[in-house]
Amino acid sequence: MAIITNPVLPGYHPDPSMLRVDDDYYIAVSTFEWFPGVQIHHSRDLVHWRLLTYPLTRTTQLDMVGNIDSGGVWAPCLSHADGVFYLIYTDVKSRKGAFKDTHNYLVTAENIEGPWSDPVYLNSSGFDPSLFHDDDGSSWLLNMIWDFRQGENAFAGIALQRYDRISQSLTGPVHNIFKGTRLGVTEAPHLYKRNGYYYLITAEGGTGYTHAVTVARSASLLGPYEVDPDNPVLTSDPGQAGQLQKAGHASLVETQNGEWYMAHLCARPVVEDKCILGRETAIQKCHWTQDGWLRVMDGPHPSINVEAPKLPPHPMPMENDRDEFSSPELKGYWNSLRRPFGEDWISLSERPGFLRLKGGESMQSMHRQSLLARRLTDFHVEIETQLEYSPENFQQMAGLIIYYDTTDYAYLCVTHHEARGRCLGIIESRHGQYDELLTERVALPEGPIRLMATIHNERLQFHVASVDEAWRTIGDVIDIRHLSDDAADYIRFTGTFVGLCAQDLGGRRRAADFSYFDYRPLP
Structure with missing residues (x-):
């Protein structure tokens, strides 16, 4: 049995957005103030991965001179529809204090390796944007809403607004479709559709040691969304020193054979609670219950060794160190x-x-x-x-x-x-x-x-x-x-x-x- 050994992307590779197109799998990760912007990694078996490309290579797409530490590119989302790759990302200009200046953009390409277009500006209402393509041909932008006001929940919910692919613009009203659970810090939304339900995957609990993956579902795109009764679906156990920590910020993929996997960020402390390598990317195998809820195999805690999908092994060439x-x-x-x-x-x-x-x-x-x-x-x-x-x-x-x-x-x-x-x-x-x-x-x-x-x-x-x-x-x-x-x-x-x-x-x-x-x- 082939094994996925986590983390599949060791070192600083946070906020994975995983996508399958035919037989190819891709993971896009955050790059913050480092240039070029957004790393895209490629695999054909979920076991072997290689760095494939950077879509944001010029200042017309990403101008970060003067950006703060840990600003720049947050939480990209990679999607595909009608032969076109879509990449959504945030360029964070300020983040300390009450206010966050978070500008969300979209670039497109017909080939994953480019050339990628100049960006389309979307909004600045919050960060962690993603794009969902429904089976009726419509596309929808999601992002968390940032509320700077005193006495309010700063993580104010998940915004949903239609994106017109023809005019390359947002259109219609903004809907707050999910205000989160008691875990709080609701962010990183991704939408999936399965068996008549819309499944909303979010990160909650903050991106540290209380990080978690929350799942909610609705029969309607606009909600209301029902939270999984066994929430969270994935979170780490800080008491297990040898376990992957900080597990959260997830995305899903279904293989050609109908198997489901979740990519999520994690971290490995070297001493005490210090994670020198930063937040990394791991993959967990999932399954669906009879009543239609997502479960991580052997969860809700992450595993280092995970059963790989039933796909032919496909080692990837690696660059010389x-x-x-x-x-x-x-x-x-x-x-x-x-x-x-x-x-x-x-x-x-x-x-x-x-x-x-x-x-x-x-x-x-x-x-x-x-x-x-x-x-x-x-x-x-x-x-x-x-x-x-x-x-x-x-x-x-x-x-x-x-x-x-x-x-x-x-x-x-x-x-x-x-x-x-x-x-x-x-x-x-x-x-x-x-x-x-x-x-x-x-x-x-x-x-x-x-x-x-x-x-x-x-x-x-x-x-x-x-x-x-x-x-x-x-x-x-x-x-x-x-x-x-x-x-x-x-x-x-x-x-x-x-x-x-x-x-x-x-x-x-x-x-x-x-x-x-x-x-x-x-x-």
């Missing part, structure tokens, strides 16, 4: 902060065989950082690079960064000191508090320098070596529990990235050249 920057394009797992790749700050052609980063703004900038990174997907890993860089002053830095957001990161950098010349430093930002972890800058000879980071759960150790010498450790072990959703005094939603960056705070764009990047999972 070592990048020698010898191709004209970046590998698919690379991402940038808030802005697209452009020759004004990143180049694979100016020095063939190298990645060139031109110094950008500081690590706390929400505008134009020169930072290229990939998701941390393993609890035990070595990350290595080789750098050629000759900074001229202390405002110029480049190196290897372990990054959560503008307030939390650890950075092994090559820089310049007036007395010591080219030297090495370790910068840490912990909850926005800047610190230099080397009491004395380590002088470096000219020439290429190798940098390495070793991560074991919450422990990070940096290393350095010239090309012809053995590795030596630099600085003390760093506790990186603060690189997690759970470490801040406010809610945030991404995960840890590892990568390369360059800063030139004087604005001269001093370039740094990297000859490779090697990501090596450890036992």
Whole structure:
């Protein structure tokens, strides 16, 4: 019996929207402030997955320069009707305090790999939009409603409004079809139709350790919706340390053989309640009761090992975790902060065989950082690079960064000191508090320098070596529990990235050249 091993998308891959078109399965996930926008993963057996494409690749679709941490793309929804793929997403501009500026858009494509259209603006009344295509040919937009007023329920219900695919516009009245259950924080709506019932799947309980999947149904699209008497259908047990935590925010798919599966987000704490990898994606097998309610196999808690559907095995090609920057394009797992790749700050052609980063703004900038990174997907890993860089002053830095957001990161950098010349430093930002972890800058000879980071759960150790010498450790072990959703005094939603960056705070764009990047999972 084939087994799905969860999470199927390890590391920061939250808010999955799962879709089947013929024999192909897709999962779209949130990307927040990271560019390109929205990852779409592909499978043919629900066991093996690969990153297929990013639909939001240009600023006409997604302009995030200046977006806040954990802003940008929230909870995309992927659907298909009459030969067209539809992708709905939110671009969140502000989220702290009473107000949330959440703009919802729609892009379309005839091929899942694009080209994807410029966006159609929909509304800004709330986030987590989705599109439901009824069997009468009509389409309907859903999103949660945000109520900023004091004394009101901020998660004010699920809005439903008709979307006219011909005029590409919303039309008719807005209906509040579901105000949630006692679990509260009702969001992430998805609609499905089966055996004459409309099934509304929502996330409730908040996206932390009380997260849950709620199911309600109605014989009428507009309701009223009856809540499953055994609600919630899926939630985690915080008392089981080895279990997938934070289970919620689900979507459904029916296989070619009539089997049902649920994709949902989850998280795995490395120590205490800290989830350094961020919120991940898992899949559970489901069934329907005789009276028409959805059940998770062995639920309501999520399983790590799940019976796979009766489909032929279909392994997927995976990109090499070592990048020698010898191709004209970046590998698919690379991402940038808030802005697209452009020759004004990143180049694979100016020095063939190298990645060139031109110094950008500081690590706390929400505008134009020169930072290229990939998701941390393993609890035990070595990350290595080789750098050629000759900074001229202390405002110029480049190196290897372990990054959560503008307030939390650890950075092994090559820089310049007036007395010591080219030297090495370790910068840490912990909850926005800047610190230099080397009491004395380590002088470096000219020439290429190798940098390495070793991560074991919450422990990070940096290393350095010239090309012809053995590795030596630099600085003390760093506790990186603060690189997690759970470490801040406010809610945030991404995960840890590892990568390369360059800063030139004087604005001269001093370039740094990297000859490779090697990501090596450890036992």
